[in-house]
Amino acid sequence: MSKNMLAGPWFWMRTAPGISIVTAVVVAVIATVQSGPYVLVNVVVTGGMLALVATGLTLMLGVLNIPMFAHGEYFMIGSLTAYYIFTPISAFIMEHPESWLVTFGPIIAILGAMIGGAIAGIISEKLVFGPLRRRSTDNWVMNSFLLTVGVSVLLVNLHQLIFGADFKGIVGYWQGMPVSIADVYISKDRAMAFVISAVIVALFYLFMTYTRTGMAIRAVSQDITGAEIVGIDIEKIVMLTISLACALAAVAGGSLLFMYPSYPTVGLEPLYMAWFVVILSGLGNILGAVAGAFMVALLKVITVEYVGAGWDFVVPSALIMLILIFKPSGIFGSDVRGVLDK
Amino acid sequence: MLLEVTNLNAGYGYLQILRDVSLHINKGEYVGIVGPNGAGKSTFMKTVAGLLSPMSGRVMFNGEDITGLSGSDVSRKGIAFVSEEMNLFVNMTVQENLYMGAYNIKEKKRQNERLEFVFELFPRLAERKKQLAGTMSGGERKMLAIGRGMMSDPSLMLVDEPSFGLAPQLTANVFESLDVLMKNGVTILLVEQNVTKTLAVTHRGYVLENGKIVLEGKSADLAEDSYVRKVFLGV
Ligand SMILES: Nc1ncnc2c1ncn2[C@@H]1O[C@H](COP(=O)(O)OP(=O)(O)O)[C@@H](O)[C@H]1O
Ligand SMILES: [Mg+2]
Numbered sequence A: 001m002s003k004n005m006l007a008g009p010w011f012w013m014r015t016a017p018g019i020s021i022v023t024a025v026v027v028a029v030i031a032t033v034q035s036g037p038y039v040l041v042n043v044v045v046t047g048g049m050l051a052l053v054a055t056g057l058t059l060m061l062g063v064l065n066i067p068m069f070a071h072g073e074y075f076m077i078g079s080l081t082a083y084y085i086f087t088p089i090s091a092f093i094m095e096h097p098e099s100w101l102v103t104f105g106p107i108i109a110i111l112g113a114m115i116g117g118a119i120a121g122i123i124s125e126k127l128v129f130g131p132l133r134r135r136s137t138d139n140w141v142m143n144s145f146l147l148t149v150g151v152s153v154l155l156v157n158l159h160q161l162i163f164g165a166d167f168k169g170i171v172g173y174w175q176g177m178p179v180s181i182a183d184v185y186i187s188k189d190r191a192m193a194f195v196i197s198a199v200i201v202a203l204f205y206l207f208m209t210y211t212r213t214g215m216a217i218r219a220v221s222q223d224i225t226g227a228e229i230v231g232i233d234i235e236k237i238v239m240l241t242i243s244l245a246c247a248l249a250a251v252a253g254g255s256l257l258f259m260y261p262s263y264p265t266v267g268l269e270p271l272y273m274a275w276f277v278v279i280l281s282g283l284g285n286i287l288g289a290v291a292g293a294f295m296v297a298l299l300k301v302i303t304v305e306y307v308g309a310g311w312d313f314v315v316p317s318a319l320i321m322l323i324l325i326f327k328p329s330g331i332f333g334s335d336v337r338g339v340l341d342k
Numbered sequence B: 001m002l003l004e005v006t007n008l009n010a011g012y013g014y015l016q017i018l019r020d021v022s023l024h025i026n027k028g029e030y031v032g033i034v035g036p037n038g039a040g041k042s043t044f045m046k047t048v049a050g051l052l053s054p055m056s057g058r059v060m061f062n063g064e065d066i067t068g069l070s071g072s073d074v075s076r077k078g079i080a081f082v083s084e085e086m087n088l089f090v091n092m093t094v095q096e097n098l099y100m101g102a103y104n105i106k107e108k109k110r111q112n113e114r115l116e117f118v119f120e121l122f123p124r125l126a127e128r129k130k131q132l133a134g135t136m137s138g139g140e141r142k143m144l145a146i147g148r149g150m151m152s153d154p155s156l157m158l159v160d161e162p163s164f165g166l167a168p169q170l171t172a173n174v175f176e177s178l179d180v181l182m183k184n185g186v187t188i189l190l191v192e193q194n195v196t197k198t199l200a201v202t203h204r205g206y207v208l209e210n211g212k213i214v215l216e217g218k219s220a221d222l223a224e225d226s227y228v229r230k231v232f233l234g235v
Helices: A002-006 A009-013 A016-035 A038-064 A071-095 A101-135 A140-163 A188-210 A212-222 A224-229 A234-255 A268-281 A286-307 A314-326 B041-049 B071-077 B094-101 B108-121 B123-127 B138-150 B168-183 B195-201 B219-224 B226-231
Strands: A179-181 A184-186 B003-012 B015-025 B030-034 B056-061 B079-082 B156-160 B187-192 B204-209 B212-218
Touching (some): A016 A038, A016 A286, A038 A071, A038 A184, A038 A212, A038 A268, A038 A286, A071 A140, A071 A234, A071 A268, A101 A140, A101 A234, A184 A188, A188 A212, A188 A234, A212 A224, A212 A234, A212 B094, A224 A234, A234 A268, A268 A314, A286 A314, B015 B030, B015 B041, B041 B071, B041 B079, B041 B187, B079 B138, B094 B108, B094 B138, B108 B123, B108 B168, B123 B138, B168 B187, B168 B195, B187 B195, B204 B219, B212 B219
Parallel strands (some): B030 B187, B030 B204, B156 B187
Antiparallel strands (some): A179 A184, B003 B015, B003 B056, B204 B212
């Protein structure tokens, strides 16, 4: 992409990423003007969450070659963890409105969700993916895919068995007046949800680009034998990647608990949406996944707004089919194998 | 003895390729393995480098048993492997690839010293340091692969077919750079199909056929050997 940038913005605007980003921005602006700023707010909040889940998927697919269909369940684990951490905190806040927990309680719950997701990821690697990898890597993509479907079913049913099928939600994380930007009022929870996803995605990008470990993850995704040759401990990187990917999904689930109460299949929608993102943006890079996340969010919000609430899966699916026909590598897909590159 | 391989048997799954291969390299030596296509030369290199686990046999390095260690552990012991496929990180720049080669070196200062050394050896890489490895030409990639191997300051380099697919001029360049490495005190095990050239530059050589060592000796002697001349040089 940087090469195209050098050739001037006009050239860039005629490439696939250029066309889609410009179109998305124009559509967003028109929709906002026509229907009101809440459209934009919804796109930004949903997009931020999707970016987290989709980056996790990209990691799993790019580094481990696993088409992850259990990723929604780590979102669910995040929301469940946050619920069980925040419920007692919020009871405590009711009695002690001056406590520091009023501000930091939600952060604790969301961080807890992230850690819970990371631990769940490590357990899955130890019990499920690791054993399969050591047994045989023949037909890996298919086998690991089937395994993730199994993990998904298992986790959904475990949730139902242990915690029940009811909605476990909270009224809100942060109390107080909505934040107002220009003339738009955004609830504190929504604003914070976006800030959290933005900060995490930015930190994650810096980590992948500049740190020794982040570079090792990229090296494994580009050439696993090469990575082993230079002395990278593959098992360690695999473990780290799975826990990172799951933590990203879980933190999304945790920070959105106020919108999506936890229940067994709460992860399905984010999972499908994140897959739309990955197919749409291709296995190009983190930034591609982030841009794709906001595009899918826009598509979803606009569909709900102008077509009807029942259609928000149909329109993105139709678009995915078109993309698979005309540009199978996705909008930002790179020609060279390897994810997570600039 | 820097490397001592005894009765190595190895292969892929149930398919055995190497049969009782024994080989040794002294410190500072430049040793070649020659043999026809499919003889098992790459299989041998991959087994020593830890990318394949042997069925039986022993690999000693620096007096330490390294049989069956993983590739990353072998690399940490000080063996650098430049594979036939090069296994570069195609979406990283030349410089990033080189830094990855120094993954085992923790201090930034030593990494930079190695980088300077490699850039001196291959000025071409210095000119191209911001270029993505995947966009380099075949010869440049070979240089990068060798340079990346050098970055870890190895005591032994395993180099598999560095001249494969290169134009004669580039082949000469690659051999020259290996010569420079050797003079810098690096021990090298070279696998090549270019028999004449290999026997001309190395100290000692082994002939591998059908997974077995059939001949070994001083390279100069091997080059004169009637069997070698008949089979490989067609004279
Ligand atoms: N990954 C593999 N799986 C199965 N057989 C292999 C594999 N790689 C190489 N072989 C077989 O092992 C034999 C030796 O190959 P190799 O070591 O690459 O030979 P050389 O490097 O001497 O040309 C060949 O018969 C080849 O077909
Ligand atoms: Mg070979």
